[in-house]
Amino acid sequence: MVRQKRGGLLKSTTQRNMKQLKEYLSDVEYTFAQANFSTQPPSLYDPIDYSMHIGGKRLRPTLLLIANDMFEGNTDKAMPAAIGIELFHNFTLLHDDLMDCSPLRRGQPTVYRKWGNNTAILSGDTMFALAWQHMLQVQSPNLMQALQCFNQTAIEVCEGQQYDMDFEQRADVSIDQYLMMTHKKTAALLVGALKIGALLAQAPADDIAHLETFGHHFGLAFQLQDDLLDAYGDTPQFGKATGQDIIDCKKTYLPLRSLELATGADMRNTLLKLMDKQHPLSAQQRVQQTMQIYNSLDIASHTRHAIAHHFDQAAKALQHINLPETHKEPLHQLLLTLHDRKK
Amino acid sequence: MVRQKRGGLLKSTTQRNMKQLKEYLSDVEYTFAQANFSTQPPSLYDPIDYSMHIGGKRLRPTLLLIANDMFEGNTDKAMPAAIGIELFHNFTLLHDDLMDCSPLRRGQPTVYRKWGNNTAILSGDTMFALAWQHMLQVQSPNLMQALQCFNQTAIEVCEGQQYDMDFEQRADVSIDQYLMMTHKKTAALLVGALKIGALLAQAPADDIAHLETFGHHFGLAFQLQDDLLDAYGDTPQFGKATGQDIIDCKKTYLPLRSLELATGADMRNTLLKLMDKQHPLSAQQRVQQTMQIYNSLDIASHTRHAIAHHFDQAAKALQHINLPETHKEPLHQLLLTLHDRKK
The missing domain is CATH 1.10.600.10 (Farnesyl Diphosphate Synthase)
Incomplete structure (x- = not known):
C-alpha cells in the first residue's frame, strides 16, 4: 500500500x-x-x-x-x-x-x-x-x-x-x-x-502536533463531561451517586463557571460559602442548595456548550492530519462514542 | 594517553x-x-x-x-x-x-x-x-x-x-x-x-562484571557496619542513639547471627521473644537484655569478621579489573575510608 x-x-x-x-x-x-x-x-x-x-x-x-x-x-x-x-x-x-x-x-x-x-x-x-x-x-x-x-x-x-x-x-x-x-x-x-x-x-512532526491538539481538547471535553455527570448524571448509568464533587468542595468547571455567571454579590457569596469545607450545612443540604444555584444559572447548558466546543476543536485537529480519511475513522468513532457517554 | x-x-x-x-x-x-x-x-x-x-x-x-x-x-x-x-x-x-x-x-x-x-x-x-x-x-x-x-x-x-x-x-x-x-x-x-x-x-563487559562484584560486597559490608554501629557505635560519633534496631525489632545481621550462635534452646527462645514486637518489656530493658546476649556471644567480633570478609571480596574484585593500579586508587581509598568509619 x-x-x-x-x-x-x-x-x-x-x-x-x-x-x-x-x-x-x-x-x-x-x-x-x-x-x-x-x-x-x-x-x-x-x-x-x-x-x-x-x-x-x-x-x-x-x-x-x-x-x-x-x-x-x-x-x-x-x-x-x-x-x-x-x-x-x-x-x-x-x-x-x-x-x-x-x-x-x-x-x-x-x-x-x-x-x-x-x-x-x-x-x-x-x-x-x-x-x-x-x-x-x-x-x-x-x-x-x-x-x-x-x-x-x-x-x-x-x-x-x-x-x-x-x-x-x-x-x-x-x-x-x-x-x-x-x-x-x-x-x-x-x-x-x-x-x-x-x-x-x-x-511527520506537523501531524504529531495536530494529534497533540486533538488529545488536548479531547481530554478537556472528557473531564468536563465528568464534571457535568457528577451533578447531572443518571445515577444508575453513571454508576456512582451524583453530587460527590459538591460534597468534596471540588473546584470543577461547574462551580467555577457558576461564579462567573452568578447574578450579584449575594449569589456569589452563597456559592463561595457552599464551596468551603468549613460550611456548617449537612452534605445533603449543601448538594441541594448548590444544585438550586446550578439550575437557576442553567449551568448544564453552559457546560454542554464548553464540551461541544472542545469536541469541535478535537474534530478540527483531526481534519488537519494529512492522512486518508479512513485512517482517522477510529478516532472519529471515539469522539462520537464519548460525545454521547452517560457514564 | x-x-x-x-x-x-x-x-x-x-x-x-x-x-x-x-x-x-x-x-x-x-x-x-x-x-x-x-x-x-x-x-x-x-x-x-x-x-x-x-x-x-x-x-x-x-x-x-x-x-x-x-x-x-x-x-x-x-x-x-x-x-x-x-x-x-x-x-x-x-x-x-x-x-x-x-x-x-x-x-x-x-x-x-x-x-x-x-x-x-x-x-x-x-x-x-x-x-x-x-x-x-x-x-x-x-x-x-x-x-x-x-x-x-x-x-x-x-x-x-x-x-x-x-x-x-x-x-x-x-x-x-x-x-x-x-x-x-x-x-x-x-x-x-x-x-x-x-x-x-x-x-569492557568483564571489567563491568568485576565492578558489579565490587559493588555487591562493598554494599553488604556497608550495611553490616550500619548494623554493628547501631548496637556498638560510639553515640556522639555515630550521631544517633544506639539500640534503635533492637527497639524496632529489625532483623539485622546481629540478631540473625546470634540466633545461629545461640547456645541452647533457652537463649534462642529468649532472643526470639526479644525480637517480637509484642514483647512486654520496656524499650530500655529490651535493649539491655539483647545487648547482654550479644556480648556473651561476642557478636561484635563475628560481625566484624563478616564485614572484613566482604571488604576483602570487594578488594579482590578490584584487583581483577584490567586497568593500571592508579586508575583503581579512588575506589581503594573509598574502601579504606569506609573500613574505618565510626558513623
Whole structure:
C-alpha cells in the first residue's frame, strides 16, 4: 500500500481499511487479560496484578495503538509501549486513591484499602518502574523521542495532581487555571499516548502536533463531561451517586463557571460559602442548595456548550492530519462514542 | 594517553593520575550546591529542592563518576546520570521515611513530617521522573544499556524495601535471606551507579562484571557496619542513639547471627521473644537484655569478621579489573575510608 505523501503529489490509490475502534479495544483487552504481573515477592506484585486486572476503559493504550496504526506503524512492536502507558496510568491511580482517600476504584476496593498505605506507595513505585521496563523494550528508531515524551508526560501528570490538591485549598481558582490543571492531570497522558504511538510510527512532526491538539481538547471535553455527570448524571448509568464533587468542595468547571455567571454579590457569596469545607450545612443540604444555584444559572447548558466546543476543536485537529480519511475513522468513532457517554 | 589494551599486548607507558577520592566528592558537592530544583508549583518542587540540599554522603553519584573516569569516560557527559542516580536515591528516601515513620533524615525533619504524607508521595514520584529526565539527557552510544541498567536497579531497590518490610513481620528470616534483601535494598544501587558510570565510558563487559562484584560486597559490608554501629557505635560519633534496631525489632545481621550462635534452646527462645514486637518489656530493658546476649556471644567480633570478609571480596574484585593500579586508587581509598568509619 502506498502511503499518501506530503504535499499531495502522490495520493494512495487504495484506501487502507483501519480496524474498527472496538477491535483495537478488544486487542488491548486481550493483551491485558493474558498479562501476568505476579512474581516475587507477592506482597509487592500481587497488588500490581490486581490493579491491572480490575478493568478500566484502557483508553490510553488504545489511543497509542490507533495513533501508531494510523501512520502505518507496526502495532505489535508498539504493544509494549501500550502496556507501559497503562502501567503508568494505574500507578498514578494507586497513589491518587491513597492521597484522595478513595475507597473504591472501578467498583472494587482500592489497593491502599485492601493492602494498606505502604503497599499502595511501594507497589505504585514499582509500577512506575515496570512502565519504564516496558517502554524500554520497544524497538524503534524513534525510541529516544518516545522516551522523552513519556517522561515529560509523567512530570506533567504529577504537576497536575499537585495543582488539583493545591486548588482544593484555594477559593480564587480561575477557569483558565482549572483548564491548565485539567490539561496536566488528564489530557497530558492522552496526548502522551497519541504522540508516543505516532512517534514510534515515525509520523511527520506537523501531524504529531495536530494529534497533540486533538488529545488536548479531547481530554478537556472528557473531564468536563465528568464534571457535568457528577451533578447531572443518571445515577444508575453513571454508576456512582451524583453530587460527590459538591460534597468534596471540588473546584470543577461547574462551580467555577457558576461564579462567573452568578447574578450579584449575594449569589456569589452563597456559592463561595457552599464551596468551603468549613460550611456548617449537612452534605445533603449543601448538594441541594448548590444544585438550586446550578439550575437557576442553567449551568448544564453552559457546560454542554464548553464540551461541544472542545469536541469541535478535537474534530478540527483531526481534519488537519494529512492522512486518508479512513485512517482517522477510529478516532472519529471515539469522539462520537464519548460525545454521547452517560457514564 | 594510551589506554591499557585488553590481553596486555600494549601497556600504557604513562600512568594516568586519577583524581583523589575527595576531589570527586567535592566535584559532586559543588554540582549539587549549584543545582536548583525549585519551579512551579512550589508545593511540589520545594520539598524536592529541600531533600536534595540537606546533605548526605553523595556516595552513589561519586561512585558513578569514579567508575566513568577509571575507564576514561567523559565525566562531564556522565554528570547528568550522577545527578539522576542521586535524585532516584532521594526519591526512595522520601517514600521509605514515610513508610517507616522516620521523623529525621540527616538531622533534619523528613519531608512527610514537614509537608505531610501526600507531599512525600507526590514529590517522591516526581523525583523518580526527574531522575529519568536527567538520565535521558546523557549523550553516549551506550545510553540504552545504561537506561536498562538504571531501570533494573530501580526495580531491585523497590523489591528490597518490600522484603525489608515483609521480614519485620516474620520470625524465620535466614542470614541468606537477609543478605539477599540487603543486596537489593542497599548494594543494588551502588552496583547500578558503578555499572552506569562504566557503561557510559564503554568499559569492557568483564571489567563491568568485576565492578558489579565490587559493588555487591562493598554494599553488604556497608550495611553490616550500619548494623554493628547501631548496637556498638560510639553515640556522639555515630550521631544517633544506639539500640534503635533492637527497639524496632529489625532483623539485622546481629540478631540473625546470634540466633545461629545461640547456645541452647533457652537463649534462642529468649532472643526470639526479644525480637517480637509484642514483647512486654520496656524499650530500655529490651535493649539491655539483647545487648547482654550479644556480648556473651561476642557478636561484635563475628560481625566484624563478616564485614572484613566482604571488604576483602570487594578488594579482590578490584584487583581483577584490567586497568593500571592508579586508575583503581579512588575506589581503594573509598574502601579504606569506609573500613574505618565510626558513623
